[in-house]
Amino acid sequence: MTNHTHDIDVAEATKELLNAAKSIGGIEQRLSNMEGHIAKADEEGEKMFDEVKSLKIAANQRAFGGEPMQSWGREFIGKKTSELSDLSRSNGGKVQMDVKANLTTSASSGGAIDVPMRDATVGLPKRRMMVRSLLQVIQTESGTVEYADQTTRNNNPSTVAEGGVKPESNYEWELKNIPTRVIAHWVKASVQILSDAPQIQGLIDSELRYGLVLAEEAQLLFGDGTGANLTGLVPNAAAFADPLAASDPDMIDMIGSAILQVGLADHAPDGIIIHPSDWWRMRMLKDADGRYILGNPQSDVVPSLFGLPVIPTKAMPVDKFLVGSFSEAATLYDRWQPRVEVGYVNDDFTRNLVTIRAEERIALAVKKSDALAYGDFGNVA
Template sequence: MSDQILLALKGVESKLTSCDLEQRVLADRLTQLEQKGVLLTGEGVTKNGSSLGDLFLKSFDQNRELFEKTRSVRLELKAASDAITTSSGRTIASGGVGAPGATILGLQSALPTRPTGGTSAVEYSRYTGQEGAAAQQSAEGDAKAAVKPTHSLITQTGLTIAGYSKMSKQALSDSSELKRSVDITLSRSVGTALDVALVNGAVGFAGGFETLATASTSLIYTGLVDAISEGVSVMQTAGFNPNVAALNPVDWLAILVAKGTANDHYLSGNYLGAMPSEMRGLKVILSPSVDAGKALLLDSAHSELLIVNNFTVEIGYVNADFTSNLVSILGEMRVIPVFRTVGSAMLITPKP
């Protein structure tokens, strides 16, 4: 008898559990309906002369039961569409949006990069020279020559390069090409500002690479190309392997179009050939921030550009933008420049 009672109780428990699940499903559906609301298409407004108030009452009566259960209901009223006329046959096609391409200029193209997310500053030791030098031991048992490298402790904080643009919310929604145009323009502008900060310096990176580089004025060569080759020789003697030359675009153009005095042939090679990106084994980087008439010669193995935050684009509201239907499009990146060895960069100036 007790077994039958237990079996009956289990059956009741199973039914109660099933009812509880069904109630939960119904509650979820009601919540979804409440959040989604009810759409009123406004059919019959122009045909029957019904007002929006009539539509509201009619729709509310249809959904009164839902309101009594959820105590909330959203009704969206839309008037009937305009009558179709001959002007409706007009077709408008998007003609596209123009924007300059992302920049390929800048000293950042010459530096090895490494991601370092979540870093606000980097501390490293910069080699500045050495004390003493190795020498031949005069006799067995004599003291040997001492050699001691000298370092300076450098704490380099991150540099934030950023810019923003205002844009109407309608334009942002209507044209993805227009947003892309803004993105590209921001990217190019941030890249240009980063080049200025790396070459000429910025707050937190005083002087930039031009100041950190060893200044060298040739006593022999008046041509910039020959003066650069002289600098390569000097740096190799000092133990470096220079592999990048950063030039102002104006100077690089003058090098490419230079002609011989005997036969008027272009010294750079083929008249109709592609513009080269190398010079005597050196990779050429164009930087408008490099002083005209000079060249920044680098052994890139001794420098680095740490990427704290890659270039990102964010969209948001500022102050009264929401009520003005405006959005702010922000583009920014955060980097930490590293220069590990004095002498690994040389600022070349030809003989006056």
């Protein structure tokens, strides 16, 4: 009985060992299969990485305008096996490969590797134009502007007794004609440069318009009315005569007196035109304690005096000033607003040249001279 039981135990143990062996074998087989899959995935991953890298290199080269360049390794692999064998046998087992394109900054380097970056064009500084902003501006469709200028005002009103003769007043006007004047200039440019660099047209346009407003501002202030010139503000302004007769006025005092002069002529001053240097002379004036009169230097002080805007412009000479009621004193008429046109002149067509012209047509009527006061600070001899 005992021996029989022992035989059964041995058989069960043997069976369990066989099952365990089979399980271990299955595990090993599965591990082996997994290793194969991993190896295959690694191989496919490396292949994909190489393809992506090649595509990226080709895309970068095409972005710079050139054809994709064969890398040293790809050129080497691309050789036929027979050619490599022949090369190896003829060179003692050694093969030398040369890269066809030299990697430099020239345009022939694998499709111009170093392409310059186009930054914004740097132009010369431009002056701010603000004299026009003080004037009343009207659009006109005529080449001549007419207006009635009052020359006489003889008011004689008084109290009148019943049945008495009423006093007579007298007014007179003069009809004036103001012709429009053309301000213009031009520049030549080749058709090729306008086609190859479109931004040049915009730059020329901007520069030509800037030239117009420069000339306009000078004419608005100092046009002498001769020939094709405008009749400007300064030649028509009243000379500054200090109504306060101050004994030792500084620059700010003189501006205050000029404002008073215009006010006493029954006009409401609305602006001051001076040179930028004169504005900064006043801006840096200090009191007896060393404090800046027109405000702390750390603060942003908008140019103004006595509540009126100050227009600092280099069109006004140093040491001069013009104070006035500009909206009352003068009217600016726009017949042609600034325009830029392109055309051919003479044999320009056969030479691939064009003329770019900028022009405007304006008229200025200074109607009230006593609304302007022009003076000298006396700082410059």
